[in-house]
Amino acid sequence: MSVNLSAPVAADLLAINGVRIGVTEAGVRKANRKDLTVFLLDAGTAVAGVFTQNRFCAAPVQVCREHLSAGTAIRAMVVNTGNANAGTGAAGLANARATCDALAKELDLQPGQILPFSTGVIMEELPVDRIVAGMPQAIAAAKADNWATAAEGIMTTDTLPKAFSRSLSLGGKTVSITGISKGAGMIRPNMATMLGFLATDAAIAPELLQPLVKELADGSFNRVTIDGDTSTNDSFVLIATGKAGNAQIGSLTSSEGQQLKAALLEVAQKLAQAIVRDGEGATKFITVKVEGGKNEEECRLAAYSIAHSPLVKTAFFASDPNLGRILAAVGYAGIADLDQTKIDLYLDDVHVVVDGGRNPSYREEDGQRVMKQQEITVRVALGRGDAAQTVWTCDLSHEYVTINADYRS
Amino acid sequence: MSVNLSAPVAADLLAINGVRIGVTEAGVRKANRKDLTVFLLDAGTAVAGVFTQNRFCAAPVQVCREHLSAGTAIRAMVVNTGNANAGTGAAGLANARATCDALAKELDLQPGQILPFSTGVIMEELPVDRIVAGMPQAIAAAKADNWATAAEGIMTTDTLPKAFSRSLSLGGKTVSITGISKGAGMIRPNMATMLGFLATDAAIAPELLQPLVKELADGSFNRVTIDGDTSTNDSFVLIATGKAGNAQIGSLTSSEGQQLKAALLEVAQKLAQAIVRDGEGATKFITVKVEGGKNEEECRLAAYSIAHSPLVKTAFFASDPNLGRILAAVGYAGIADLDQTKIDLYLDDVHVVVDGGRNPSYREEDGQRVMKQQEITVRVALGRGDAAQTVWTCDLSHEYVTINADYRS
Numbered sequence: 001m002s003v004n005l006s007a008p009v010a011a012d013l014l015a016i017n018g019v020r021i022g023v024t025e026a027g028v029r030k031a032n033r034k035d036l037t038v039f040l041l042d043a044g045t046a047v048a049g050v051f052t053q054n055r056f057c058a059a060p061v062q063v064c065r066e067h068l069s070a071g072t073a074i075r076a077m078v079v080n081t082g083n084a085n086a087g088t089g090a091a092g093l094a095n096a097r098a099t100c101d102a103l104a105k106e107l108d109l110q111p112g113q114i115l116p117f118s119t120g121v122i123m124e125e126l127p128v129d130r131i132v133a134g135m136p137q138a139i140a141a142a143k144a145d146n147w148a149t150a151a152e153g154i155m156t157t158d159t160l161p162k163a164f165s166r167s168l169s170l171g172g173k174t175v176s177i178t179g180i181s182k183g184a185g186m187i188r189p190n191m192a193t194m195l196g197f198l199a200t201d202a203a204i205a206p207e208l209l210q211p212l213v214k215e216l217a218d219g220s221f222n223r224v225t226i227d228g229d230t231s232t233n234d235s236f237v238l239i240a241t242g243k244a245g246n247a248q249i250g251s252l253t254s255s256e257g258q259q260l261k262a263a264l265l266e267v268a269q270k271l272a273q274a275i276v277r278d279g280e281g282a283t284k285f286i287t288v289k290v291e292g293g294k295n296e297e298e299c300r301l302a303a304y305s306i307a308h309s310p311l312v313k314t315a316f317f318a319s320d321p322n323l324g325r326i327l328a329a330v331g332y333a334g335i336a337d338l339d340q341t342k343i344d345l346y347l348d349d350v351h352v353v354v355d356g357g358r359n360p361s362y363r364e365e366d367g368q369r370v371m372k373q374q375e376i377t378v379r380v381a382l383g384r385g386d387a388a389q390t391v392w393t394c395d396l397s398h399e400y401v402t403i404n405a406d407y408r409s
Numbered sequence: 410m411s412v413n414l415s416a417p418v419a420a421d422l423l424a425i426n427g428v429r430i431g432v433t434e435a436g437v438r439k440a441n442r443k444d445l446t447v448f449l450l451d452a453g454t455a456v457a458g459v460f461t462q463n464r465f466c467a468a469p470v471q472v473c474r475e476h477l478s479a480g481t482a483i484r485a486m487v488v489n490t491g492n493a494n495a496g497t498g499a500a501g502l503a504n505a506r507a508t509c510d511a512l513a514k515e516l517d518l519q520p521g522q523i524l525p526f527s528t529g530v531i532m533e534e535l536p537v538d539r540i541v542a543g544m545p546q547a548i549a550a551a552k553a554d555n556w557a558t559a560a561e562g563i564m565t566t567d568t569l570p571k572a573f574s575r576s577l578s579l580g581g582k583t584v585s586i587t588g589i590s591k592g593a594g595m596i597r598p599n600m601a602t603m604l605g606f607l608a609t610d611a612a613i614a615p616e617l618l619q620p621l622v623k624e625l626a627d628g629s630f631n632r633v634t635i636d637g638d639t640s641t642n643d644s645f646v647l648i649a650t651g652k653a654g655n656a657q658i659g660s661l662t663s664s665e666g667q668q669l670k671a672a673l674l675e676v677a678q679k680l681a682q683a684i685v686r687d688g689e690g691a692t693k694f695i696t697v698k699v700e701g702g703k704n705e706e707e708c709r710l711a712a713y714s715i716a717h718s719p720l721v722k723t724a725f726f727a728s729d730p731n732l733g734r735i736l737a738a739v740g741y742a743g744i745a746d747l748d749q750t751k752i753d754l755y756l757d758d759v760h761v762v763v764d765g766g767r768n769p770s771y772r773e774e775d776g777q778r779v780m781k782q783q784e785i786t787v788r789v790a791l792g793r794g795d796a797a798q799t800v801w802t803c804d805l806s807h808e809y810v811t812i813n814a815d816y817r818s
Contacts, residue, residue, distance in 0.1 A: 314810055323532060
């Protein structure tokens with residue numbers, strides 16, 4: 001079940017000069033499953049990442065942070081599914097390091113030049129031996145036009161692979177962008193780990209990459225929610241190989257910096273939205289816009305309050321224009337001095353609430369018409385200022401409970 | 410469906426000298442349904458209340474706050490079900506006031522001596538005429554031993570009425586306590602409004618009542634959660650008639666003040682827990698204890714993070730000892746400097762996680778044994794200090810989705 005999402009067509013995905021990807025079946029957890037993906041990055045590639053805020057973060061997340069902050073050039077990444085290497089204590093950390101050691105040895109690199117990623121079941125020991133045994137085959141399979149396979153290789157119980165590309169012209173040179181993501185899947189239960197990898201061949205000053213990946217995440221992956229549960233393993237990585245031949249971008253506020261950022265954000269948003277469209281049990285894709293706030297933070301609070309409310313989400317599942325639930329969620333969002341008499345609410349084009357009360361001209365059948373759609377925009381006007389924020393979410397269905405209440409055996 | 414909860418036996422409920430209650434069928438929304446309850450309070454009764462923090466609070470909540478803060482002696486309360494008078498704007502406020510005006514006229518009181526409460530469907534106009542028309546009959550029916558009927562009279566789609574009593578001896582005098590509550594019900598959907606009314610005949614200095622009701626709420630109703638949605642109408646009221654003949658309690662920290670507080674808290678906790686036991690779709694009653702925190706606030710954050718997690722709640726529904734979900738919820742609770750290597754986790758007596766990793770002696774079948782119980786205690790030790798907090802919740806079942814996804818017609 002997914003909402004207006006289809007598998008990528010391999011031929012539509014742009015190779016990124018300087019990035020080769022190999023995928024293999026290492027048997028991490030199950031046989032006959034693409035579960036080990038290796039990214040090989042040419043010398044001169046800049047890499048930056050943002051990671052889960054969960055304090056119970058997984059071992060590979062800790063190692064990624066270490067390796068990125070050490071400042072050594074990152075030259076490869078290794079992603080396994082089937083096991084998240086989370087809740088595994090000191091042994092888990094040693095296993096994540098062992099994975100980097102082994103891949104470094106294969107590639108004649110330093111372990112600090114490798115970033116490891118894991119997703120899958122948690123609180124179980126990472127089968128390092130099987131991962132290491134699979135590496136030569138993954139490396140041998142590495143090629144530039146392999147993004148579609150990589151999108152499959154990082155899936156857990158996602159129902160569809162997720163990959164998008166676009167290109168743009170920067171100073172007469174064509175720059176390519178391709179990204180893949182995986183999301184709201186469970187593997188022998190546990191949690192929905194979000195992984196996103198976004199690569200471009202654009203030349204950009206390396207010191208801009210970290211602020212850029214943070215800004216991209218805030219505009220994409222940090223604006224989606226399935227069920228409000230923040231995973232232990234969430235990771236989003238931005239790769240810039242610098243091979244496109246454009247004049248190196250030295251500022252994100254320059255014209256070319258803004259063009260590149262907008263193009264990267266477009267792909268990042270598609271990747272993030274694809275996770276929601278393929279959310280567990282999702283039958284609807286919902287855009288929640290909160291505007292008229294004093295600042296973006298309070299708009300974000302109100303938008304997430306709506307997007308996380310089980311009552312709101314079940315109402316969407318039922319196509320029930322149960323608008324009081326949305327108002328109530330705004331009310332408990334934590335905006336201390338909110339004045340309910342200033343609030344307006346819209347469902348797509350239907351003006352439902354005026355000044356905190358039912359719009360006299362609102363008719364239930366108009367709300368119902370919108371609620372029956374697969375794509376719905378909820379817009380709340382707070383009447384306090386000019387700030388606005390948007391988040392994307394899905395509904396809460398029986399299928400969500402079925403998926404998550406399924407015993408792991 | 411409810412978890413270890415049964416209807417109160419009318420004869421077990423203690424009358425509170427100074428409180429008379431009348432219930433009638435006013436036809437607020439549906440015919441043949443007890444939907445209007447009037448509390449008549451003798452002169453000299455002290456009343457205090459705490460109300461929803463939702464900024465989209467209902468009109469009756471606004472009027473209650475006004476009347477209590479004005480300091481006039483409260484002499485009556487009126488509760489209707491079938492309509493929450495929330496999201497109703499200025500007209501709703503006028504309707505709540507009109508209800509007070511009418512009851513004041515019937516009882517020869519001032520409108521400011523009345524507290525109004527409403528629960529039911531929101532964003533629909535309160536049928537004041539029907540409520541006013543029912544008042545004489547409710548007043549005529551008023552009597553002291555009517556708590557069981559009142560517990561029914563405030564129900565919406567609660568499956569069982571909720572009422573508890575106890576008595577204690579204070580300085581040789583017998584003091585009685587009786588309370589009723591309603592909770593996690595939907596009425597032609599909308600939201601789960603929590604109402605709680607707790608009365609005692611103990612003599613207590615009126616100025617102690619407001620801090621006392623706050624403290625009782627924090628130890629009871631503010632520790633439960635069904636789905637994290639805070640209603641627009643939540644109200645908890647404490648009534649002390651002073652008729653028991655005990656020497657007036659002048660301090661909550663005196664021996665007698667502490668005895669009374671403990672007895673009141675016991676009843677308030679039973680009322681609050683009854684709401685969880687009768688939570689929508691609940692099949693399990695879960696106590697979440699977080700201990701070893703630096704302060705109570707961080708323990709509360711972690712406990713609510715567990716209790717609100719849809720992934721944790723569906724795992725309880727499935728009787729799946731899916732412990733990573735609990736650890737992840739602790740990890741994203743917002744404790745910025747949390748050290749995962751200090752965390753231990755217990756399911757009842759089963760020691761599951763040691764120092765942030767799986768306990769080597771933990772066996773899945775032990776976790777499974779506990780998870781199959783109807784009553785489960787999750788205990789998390791943070792290893793940071795001496796503070797502790799407890800919250801109560803229920804699981805997330807298919808029935809929850811069914812109840813809340815049921816279209817309102």
